[in-house]
Amino acid sequence: MNHCGLLTVQKEPVPLKSIEVELEVRDHVATVVSTLLYQNKEDKPLEAVFVFPLPGDAAVCHFSAKIGQTQIVAEVKEKQQAREKYDDALSSGQQAFLLEESDQSPDIFSLSVGSMPPGESASIRLEYVTELAVQADDGLRFCLPAVLNPRYQPKGSEGGSLQVTSVPASLVPYSLSFSAQVFSPRPVSKVESSCSLDPLQYLNTEQTQATVKLTAGHKFDRDVELLIYYKDAHQPTAVVEAGQTSAKPGTLMGDPVVMLSLYPEFPQAVMSSVxxxxxxxxxxxxxxxxxxxxxxxxxxxxxxxxxxxxxxxxxxxxxxxxxxxxxxxxxxxxxxxxxxxxxxxxxxxxxxxxxxxxxxxxxxxxxxxxxxxxxxxxxxxxxxxxxxxxxxxxxxxxxxxxxxxxxxxxxxxxxxxxxxxxxxxxxxxxxxxxxxxxxxxxxxxxxxxxxxxxxxxxxxQPTVVDISVTWDLPKGVSVTVLSPPITTIFQGQRSLIYAQLTGQSPEAAEGCVTVKYSLAGHPSHNQLHFSLKPAEDTGLTVHRLAARTLIRSLEMEERERRGQQDGGVKKKVVELSVQSGVSSSFTAFIAVNKGDGEAIQGLLLRRNVPAPRLMKSCFMPLMAQCRTPFQQSMFGALPKMKYSDYSGGTVKVTEPKQPRRDSFLQLVSLQKASGCWLLEPHLAAVLGKTSEEVEIPKPAEVKEEVWATILALIWLHGFKLDVQDEWQLLAMKAASWLRAQKAPCVTECVEAGNALLGCEVQKDSLGI
Structure with a gap:
């Protein structure tokens, strides 16, 4: 038989045809709009279930479906109510769409597309907002997860896992188109990706606006990671966002909300001591x-x-x-x-x-x-x-x-x-x-x-203690902090604070926030002054991120209170989730097309849309299943995995033979715990010399360990400056050891070492 069209590994049609993603980044906040196109190519009505990952701190804030010319916008409801409404709609022949977060992990969602007639298409629109984390090199990281690895469920742990259908990444039957727009108060210096990109295009002469796309033909078989770099990235900022005009003043959505991005700078004297x-x-x-x-x-x-x-x-x-x-x-x-x-x-x-x-x-x-x-x-x-x-x-x-x-x-x-x-x-x-x-x-x-x-x-770094945040606001304006208290501060790392501002402020009014803390016994503080005038063109992004922050805190409180049976915290989460339109573990998005449907006779055919996996482990074949009640079908125990699991058979993974260590790691492996190196044949070989060539230039009165350590430091500075981040600490340890030796002729040693290795490293740069 000749099979054609979009097929699973079991030669069954798959209803998800394509995913289109539009990313908008404003400074360090991302808004992501995903459009998923489904089509039923079978001769019977079916239900499609798509389990997929999202960033763990994403706030899902919009979900809608378009069937033909009919647009249906989902509403947020308590999770059990949403599931019942979904089941009722399907049993009465109506089309329904359900999006919900996993009970076990907030970065996993299940999208159910129900009762699609034969030949019908449906376009699903999903929107979420998220903060972008700062990386080691000051880049902002956005990741669109594609890979959903089956999750290991330890015996006796709480709850079950989502029933995940996965296929090898090379067999993912749907495509991805991806474009990003970046807006920033500071110039965008570059955008990098783990995937192939078209060239970055600037939209203005100041280079504060730019756009970039994935190269055409991208197969959504791996995560799409984007790294965005700004000039002068470590600038504290404040964004005040006006409340929703239709919401009641005094509520989170009705009042202005401020988002503060703080970058505390530590005194240099403290940072120089490790x-x-x-x-x-x-x-x-x-x-x-x-x-x-x-x-x-x-x-x-x-x-x-x-x-x-x-x-x-x-x-x-x-x-x-x-x-x-x-x-x-x-x-x-x-x-x-x-x-x-x-x-x-x-x-x-x-x-x-x-x-x-x-x-x-x-x-x-x-x-x-x-x-x-x-x-x-x-x-x-x-x-x-x-x-x-x-x-x-x-x-x-x-x-x-x-x-x-x-x-x-x-x-x-x-x-x-x-x-x-x-x-x-x-x-x-x-x-x-x-x-x-x-x-x-x-x-x-x-x-x-x-x-x-x-x-x-x-x-x-010394642990920062006694952290406090104080606010100075105009008379008549009060603040409700929505973020958990700051408990950790690192040099150059961003701290985010969301707060609700209640009351009326005069035109051109300013606020001020002060972060105080103690570092290695030294009291320090950082201040940020900001305008209370709401920014333009932010929509409700800041409100939704603030709501997500508060929802996560309340969910944590609910887990701590589990067993007390008062339900008050859960009720707060549901109310806040419904009010803000932001997903939570206790709510779900539900959309029903109230068309003229006929009650379904018999069982509804179900198709699990596969997520890609790159691992060799946990292969689970796709199956067409008879539909069971939704509450039971969405959550199922995942088989316990050991080594690689191929359709029930266990195959041990053999690790490839490791390549021989490069010269840098060989040099590192020869360093002693104290920080010094010994003058030995292995060191000479790493330096590209014979033992005799290394020993002859050594000044007579200098110890072998001192000479060897200086040579190693010169080699690192001369040949491995591109990976200095990797050896900086062990070089500091070596320099500290050298200073403690109070060795004679250090300048002479550095000159002789440079001559031997063909380098021009200055003594001061070695820290000795």
């Missing part, structure tokens, strides 16, 4: 999917291989006198030491030997138990705990994991890293947010090491 204490705990994902390549263009460089190289850099960069331990996890977890140990040459070497043998061989992605074990360990006095979590995974118990980190936020800071496409943004961001740390995402050709080393530098 903490030399701390307990550093590294938690590494060793599930089967970590054997996947970091990037398809280099299949030999796997995620676990990159994690091993990163651990090498981390261990070499730790300060003497700190404590550390390394945990790894999959379906079970392991640790290198029974408890954290003092950092020394002996413990560092012991850890590195075990790191070298780490493989992606521990099965699924069960992160809750190792976290519980880490938190059960008593903290070490005067050694602040810093937790680094590396995972490429998706878990079904995301909220449970984040709650655990939040419960222990007083005892540590948590830095999280999402590796590869499909890593859950809500998990990675949630770990860092609730743990008072910083989140990073490593995708495509990104190198893991510079991002991780930036987080290590953050962890070595």
């Amino acid at each position: 903490d030399s204490c701390g307990e550093f705990v590294f938690l590494i994902d060793r599930s089967g999917s970590m054997s996947c390549p970091m990037d398809n263009s280099n299949p030999q460089l796997t995620r676990i291989g990159s994690a091993r190289d990163t651990l090498l850099l981390l261990l070499k960069s730790l300060p003497m006198g700190c404590y550390f331990n390394i945990y790894s996890f999959g379906s079970r977890y392991e640790h290198i030491f029974p408890k954290s140990v003092e950092y020394s040459e002996k413990t560092m070497e012991e850890a590195l030997k075990k790191v070298e043998n780490m493989g992606a061989d521990l099965g699924g992605t069960e992160i809750l138990q190792p976290l519980k074990h880490i938190y059960s360990q008593p903290c070490i006095p005067s050694q602040p705990r810093q937790l680094f979590v590396f995972t490429d995974g998706e878990v079904g118990n995301t909220k449970e994991v984040i709650n655990l980190v939040r419960e222990n936020s007083g005892s540590h800071r948590c830095f999280s890293f999402g590796i590869g496409e499909g890593a859950s943004s809500v998990l990675i961001n949630g770990l860092a947010k609730e743990g008072g740390g910083h989140a990073q995402f490593i995708t495509g050709t990104d190198r893991m090491q510079p991002k991780v080393m930036q987080s290590l530098r953050f962890s070595l």
Whole structure:
């Protein structure tokens, strides 16, 4: 039989034909409009179910459907009411559309398109707003998730997982068109992407407006990541947005709302001194999917291989006198030491030997138990705990994991890293947010090491304490802060505050907000003055983001109060969600086409629209299913996964052989815990010299270790300046060790080293 048209791997027609996405970025806020085109190519009415990811902090604020010439705009209702209305509509022959957030994870949505007659088309419009996170290199990151990896559901954890239908990325049967417009008070310097882009086009001479598109023919088989760079990015800003004219004054939607973006700057004297204490705990994902390549263009460089190289850099960069331990996890977890140990040459070497043998061989992605074990360990006095979590995974118990980190936020800071496409943004961001740390995402050709080393530098910054925010507003204007209190501040990192302004302010009135805090015993403060006049052309974007922020806080409160049976917090969430038109875990969007339908006789055919997956694991074939009641069909237990799951059969993933370490990592591996290098044949080989060539120029009165360390620093500055972010901390440690030696002839050594290696590195740049 000849099959044609859009087919699944089971040769069945798929109703989703295409996705069109329009992105509008204003400074650091993004509005995303997605249009999904469905078509029923079968000879029977069907229901299409599309489970897909969105950014974890997105505020879904519009959902509508167009069937023929009929436009239906969805309304927000309490989730159970929406489901019942959807079921009632389908059973009476009406077309209905339901969009709802997963109970387990706020970055997963299910869109049900119900009772589409044969040959009928439907166009679905979905709109959301989100803030763009600041990256290590000051770029603003937007990610349109395409990959929905099946989520590992640990035994005995809360709830079930969404029933996800996935196909290999190369077989995704629908296309994507994507365009972006960028508007900023500051010039747009460049836009980069993990996907192929048409050239950036500026819309004005000031270069504050620009547009960019994905190259035509893009297959939506991987995340679309956009990095937007502005000149002078670290500028505090305030946007005041007028309330909705139809809303009642005194309500969130009826009053003006202000969004403050703060970039606290720390005194240079404090920043130049790095903490030399701390307990550093590294938690590494060793599930089967970590054997996947970091990037398809280099299949030999796997995620676990990159994690091993990163651990090498981390261990070499730790300060003497700190404590550390390394945990790894999959379906079970392991640790290198029974408890954290003092950092020394002996413990560092012991850890590195075990790191070298780490493989992606521990099965699924069960992160809750190792976290519980880490938190059960008593903290070490005067050694602040810093937790680094590396995972490429998706878990079904995301909220449970984040709650655990939040419960222990007083005892540590948590830095999280999402590796590869499909890593859950809500998990990675949630770990860092609730743990008072910083989140990073490593995708495509990104190198893991510079991002991780930036987080290590953050962890070595003194902890900011006694944070307070005070407001100075005109008489008659009061403020209600909608954001949770600021608990973490890092140098150069943005802090966002949303607040509702009630009352009347005079024309040209100004407000002022002051952030006070204490850093290493030094009281500091930053101020921002702003106009209370509402900005133009912002629509209700700021209100919706503020509503989303408040909704997430209330949902967290509801989870903490679970079992108290008063329902008051849930009621507040539903009221706020309905009022603002922003999705929540307790509400859903429902649209019904009240046309002349006939009651459906028998069972309605259901089609699951596949989401792409890049992992080798968890293959689940597409199936046509008889429709069951919606509440049961949307949520189902996902099979427990170990290694790779192919239609019920288990196949062990074999990790590709790792390439030989490059000269940079070889040099790093030779450094001692104290920061010095030894004059040995391996070092000479890395420097591209023989042992004799390295030994002859050494001044007679200089120790071998001093000479070797100066040579290593010259080589790093002379040949590896492009990856300075990766070796900066270990070079600082080496320079500190050299200064402590009070060695003679340092200037002579630098001159001789430059001559030997063919460099022109200045002594001052070495920090000695």
